Amino acid sequence: MDKRAMIGARIAKELKDGDYVNLGIGLPTEAANHIPPGVHVIFQSENGVMGVGPAPAEGSEDQDMINAGGGFITTVPGASYFDSATSFGIIRGGHLDITVLGALQVDQHGNLANWMIPGKIIPGMGGAMDLVTGAKKVIVAMEHCDKRGNPKILKECTLPLTAKGKVSLIISDLAVIEVTPHGLLLQEVSEGYTVEDVIKATEADLTIPGHLR
Amino acid sequence: MFKQITATEAAAMITPHDRVAIGGFLAVGAPESIIDALVAAGTKDLHIIVIASDWENRGIGKLVVNHQIKSAQVSHTGTNKEIQNQMNSGEISVELVPQGTLMERCRAFGMGLGGILTPTGIGTVVEEGKQIINLDGEDYILETAIPSDFALIRAWKADRRGNLIYSKTARNSNPIMAMMGKITIAEVDEIVETGELDPEHIVTPGVFVNYICLSKEANNG
Numbered sequence: 001m002d003k004r005a006m007i008g009a010r011i012a013k014e015l016k017d018g019d020y021v022n023l024g025i026g027l028p029t030e031a032a033n034h035i036p037p038g039v040h041v042i043f044q045s046e047n048g049v050m051g052v053g054p055a056p057a058e059g060s061e062d063q064d065m066i067n068a069g070g071g072f073i074t075t076v077p078g079a080s081y082f083d084s085a086t087s088f089g090i091i092r093g094g095h096l097d098i099t100v101l102g103a104l105q106v107d108q109h110g111n112l113a114n115w116m117i118p119g120k121i122i123p124g125m126g127g128a129m130d131l132v133t134g135a136k137k138v139i140v141a142m143e144h145c146d147k148r149g150n151p152k153i154l155k156e157c158t159l160p161l162t163a164k165g166k167v168s169l170i171i172s173d174l175a176v177i178e179v180t181p182h183g184l185l186l187q188e189v190s191e192g193y194t195v196e197d198v199i200k201a202t203e204a205d206l207t208i209p210g211h212l213r
Numbered sequence: 214m215f216k217q218i219t220a221t222e223a224a225a226m227i228t229p230h231d232r233v234a235i236g237g238f239l240a241v242g243a244p245e246s247i248i249d250a251l252v253a254a255g256t257k258d259l260h261i262i263v264i265a266s267d268w269e270n271r272g273i274g275k276l277v278v279n280h281q282i283k284s285a286q287v288s289h290t291g292t293n294k295e296i297q298n299q300m301n302s303g304e305i306s307v308e309l310v311p312q313g314t315l316m317e318r319c320r321a322f323g324m325g326l327g328g329i330l331t332p333t334g335i336g337t338v339v340e341e342g343k344q345i346i347n348l349d350g351e352d353y354i355l356e357t358a359i360p361s362d363f364a365l366i367r368a369w370k371a372d373r374r375g376n377l378i379y380s381k382t383a384r385n386s387n388p389i390m391a392m393m394g395k396i397t398i399a400e401v402d403e404i405v406e407t408g409e410l411d412p413e414h415i416v417t418p419g420v421f422v423n424y425i426c427l428s429k430e431a432n433n434g
Contacts, residue, residue, distance in 0.1 A: 047238040064381040083388040088313030123291025130313035164336030
């Protein structure tokens with residue numbers, strides 16, 4: 001299994017039957033391909049639909065049916081459409097069980113930075129700030145280090161924040177890490193890696209539970 | 214009651230420095246016929262309120278490429294390189310607004326409210342220079358209503374009373390912006406007879422709609 005599929009499969013384990021879930025653009029959408037049979041998750045897209053289904057077959061795209069990334073979608077039976085204010089009311093109002101987003105940086109206080117690099121890219125926060133602020137559970141899904149191999153899990157984020165203290169779980173290619181009031185708790189180490197590998201690739205302080213030592 | 218006009222007549226009402234809210238999400242649900250007419254009219258120095266700056270050849274991206282926008286309130290510009298260039302050169306000044314906050318600020322104006330209180334943006338650059346209000350131990354940012362002179366929206370069908378229904382995810386910001394225009398112009402695929410739309414299914418009541426034009430995308434001219 002490649003890295004992305006592996007992360008997607010691990011995210012999917014967090015999604016329970018009946019959950020309302022928003023998957024961010026990119027890596028988080030991988031999770032939709034790994035939902036176990038019998039588990040029914042209802043996917044929201046923040047442009048105004050609950051009950052997103054698989055991508056349409058080529059040639060049967062509907063120009064009025066897209067997700068927040070601009071990709072064509074289908075809907076599942078029981079889906080609903082709504083305006084953008086309602087959509088963000090669902091998000092901000094705490095009606096969404098889980099949101100999964102990518103990150104540029106995340107820190108041991110649960111702070112997330114994923115929307116801009118000053119002087120480089122300023123695309124705008126889109127819906128990210130509302131999603132991270134409002135969802136009941138915020139999962140960050142990302143590669144553990146950046147393209148140059150630098151840690152992305154830090155003591156303190158240095159990039160402008162998306163939201164403060166809202167992240168509850170980090171799922172990477174190396175590990176699963178829980179954000180607790182006392183800092184970061186290593187929960188799982190991916191196959192083929194050691195606890196030492198994870199510590200080395202993480203700038204933030206990590207608590208290592210007994211069973212992983 | 215609304216008056217039926219053409220997209221060209223709609224565009225002709227808009228003058229330089231007007232504040233114009235435009236519906237759509239990544240150009241889906243954008244009033245393309247009115248935008249094209251606005252490009253043809255060449256009206257400059259517009260202030261645009263929109264979810265995203267769309268693509269260079271679709272949605273409000275066409276107004277950017279034609280250098281008609283002076284400033285914008287928008288949540289995302291990442292799909293449009295030209296607006297990034299004009300932001301960097303200082304030609305366009307952009308206020309980036311979280312999407313949920315943008316929608317509530319638009320809705321507030323249409324609903325006669327001065328603003329809203331939101332937790333979104335607390336602890337980020339979004340709170341800078343704004344009033345923070347603590348209620349029961351939670352911090353909220355006071356975000357003011359966004360005024361607009363015009364709202365240009367896209368709907369699927371209108372009836373003769375101006376009641377509107379929308380198509381799938383092309384609904385997005387349109388029903389919200391419909392309420393915020395001092396003048397609201399809806400571009401629709403079809404105008405049906407009064408009574409053909411079930412009152413239970415109306416999304417935007419006709420009271421919000423001043424003008425309607427038919428979309429050229431629907432081959433209505």
